[in-house]
Amino acid sequence: MKHTAALLGCAVLASALAACGSPSSGEPAAVVLRVQGMPPATDKPGLDQFKAMVAEFEKQNPGIRVQGSTTVFDPLTFSAKLAGGRIEEVIKVPLTEPQGLIARKQVQPLTKELAKWAHYKEFNPQVLQPLSDAAGEVYGVPQAPFAQGLVYNRALFAKAGLDPAKPPKTWDEVRAAAKAISAKTGKAGFVHESKSNQGGWQLTMLAYTHGGEIERQEGGRYVAAFNSDPVKKALGLLKEMRWTDGSMGDAQLNDQNDVIKRFAAGEIGMYMGTPGTYRLAKMTYGMEDTDAFGIGPLPQAGGNATLTGGDVYLVPKSVPADKAAAAVKWLLFAYAQPQYDPQAAAARAKQLAADPKSAVGVPTLPMFDAAQQAEIDEAVRPYVNVQLEHFRPWLDGTPALTLRPEPPVLAQQVYTVLDTVVQAVLTNRDASVDDLLAKAEADVNAKLAASRQ
Template identity: 25%
Template sequence: MLRRTTLKLMGALAGTALLPLQAFAEMPATVDGPVTISFYNYNLASVSAGADATKELLATFKQKFPNITVETVAVPSNEIMSRVQADIVASQQPDVAQLVFRDLIYISSDLGANALEDMVTPVELKDHLTGMIPQGLELGKVDGKTYGLAYTFSTPILYYNADLFKQAGLNPDNPPKTWADVNAAGKAIKEKTGKAGFFPGAYGPADGTFVYQAIVMSNGGKVRNDNKLTFADGDAADAVKMLRDMVDSGAHARLDVASPADTMASGNLGMFLYTSATYGSFKKAAKDKFDLRMAPMPAFGDKPTAPTNSGSALFVFSKDPAKQRASYELLKFLTSKEAYTVITSKIGYLPLRLDIVDDPQYLGEWVKQNPNFRANLEQLSHLKANIAFPGPNYRQVEKMMMDSVREAVFGSGDPKAALQTAEQDAQNLMP
């Protein structure tokens, strides 16, 4: 059972004296006077459509709540957690932060995030959450309380270049459905066009974990079972071995793991398994250059796929009641029907309110014009939670796992042995 403790920080911040958490005063029902809150956001630090869409949302929020001033702190996604930690130590308490699900356990137990159930009345909270997909809401809960409100959200989707499919003699109207199909298509694209056949965004140190876990879980594996690491076991290891076999066959390209999206955007990659959040950017890059399409993630034969979640949740750290109310109003707006219309149509994240998908007032017309996006919506019915690691060493454990996955897929040794060595070493860091 997790409990809220005195704030602690990892690594270089460990041992810093921090103030204990205080009991909340009652949050006011409305914002009655000028309030300024800080919003740490990583979409604003990007050069993609995410920054422009977020600025648009915040401008609309200001029109609706002129008394609330939102001071934004734009930090890249791979740095934002450290920035939040450092600012808490420096007594610069964030009010709202966009953080990823992989940090949920640490944020709730050690970093001092507020559970929404401790801030908001049950009636008001239920009123806002009604209509949001339960699978998304569950991902932000620890011990039954909502610490992270699902915000920008996606599953792995198979982007493919229909022009390269045609050049390779493949039918772009019948995209790969299984990993065997991907292997065959990848080899055909490489041999007949000279372009890279396939690559999954499953190896990046910060953003690859969810794609990797989706592949593993689609084969029936898991990266951990309670506090026991299992990423080198049975089905999990076999999934990685499948990727290695595709590298050996030539279907799986050897690209820089930090920039495969650039290869896809340039039209030089046939298939790319990655977050739907890049759809807006890929669509813009492909315009008048190549036919970009989307399909559900591939399956291991007849096994059902297990798409995991990427993206972020919104966390409230405010202890001041007036700032809490202003922060909650920001959360409500950013997860409203109006906001998800912008988030989906202009960035590519999933709308966590599915009643807007076919509503002409919201996403109805956009979905008609972008029918391929339904492939991502369909995956919500069998969504699996991306598994986070517990304990203060969770980031190091994750890094050791991902380093071993890259070695297993691209190295020259036994892939299962690479995973087993890392699993044994990482287990010593588990609580």
């Protein structure tokens, strides 16, 4: 299935701090709703906007008080917190998690409450599919669905004699560009993440571009599928770039924050990422030359595909009905309405653009159809403060690619195993790709088998 890339003029960064006052005599107590997704203090424009958003939500819903939380998903502690009831009423998780949470009955269906929204049936069904069970019950609301691309430093491209308006479209071209950047600027031409489960995550997207897969169904069960020629070629590419070309620099144990921080400082030529990493580069890591940020579609080597994903918001099974209903009102107000209603989108874009440190106009994938997204884009256009042309290669090239989801079963555990594969390839010149994948496949198949018991 091919998708249309679109501009989301005001990517809503949700959360806020809201005081919970005592109800006056005779008034019913307000429903207190704790929600994950609060921007960190480093994202002052987003946090300020959200405080205003919460105030408006509470004005429209006087019986609900919202308390924001900066808790972020941690695969090492999430399950224990959820099982122990030590978690908020609205939780934010990556797109790898909903199907497992649904299958284990740890989150609750929200279809009945969602359907009360007049535009519920206009959602792009593909953004709700990963949040739904076999019976069609929907369990959450997505935030800013994305497709991976190739982020690149336009300034380093120019210094290396490359055309900043024409990012690489194939992995052969990436390899050549990385060599040129490394040789002519002394910077790392290309960096691949390798820790915190992100090595396996990025190997997945690299595998997709080579025509590979991570899991497949076999006899009604999921098994590992990455001990294959496409994935071997993907790892072989990394090995050649690291040890033959010397174009990946010396620091190899990186997660996304490490990579974006180094990119913001002008130390990296290219990495796999989304348009949304622009915000981290600018607002979290203080990238001064933001005009150097460019992004194209994910380069290909026969797969014609890219990885899609995003964050989603769910409600734990233990949350009582009144708070679950309040949670749906919040989710529709915070995430769905601004991507459907041009007036709401424009209002938030205007507010966000008032802060010079903000980033308005960073593209994402549409939650509704292309026509609706076009109206949103037009409404927010006066407030866009990013160099939209520098995102144009991604916008133009991504629609030609097939969007592929993350592995459907135990994705985070699979990524943990694959981290070790990526790390070995990047830190050991003599690492055997065949041996590493064979061992990793056995480890993952054991985990998948255990999950079926």
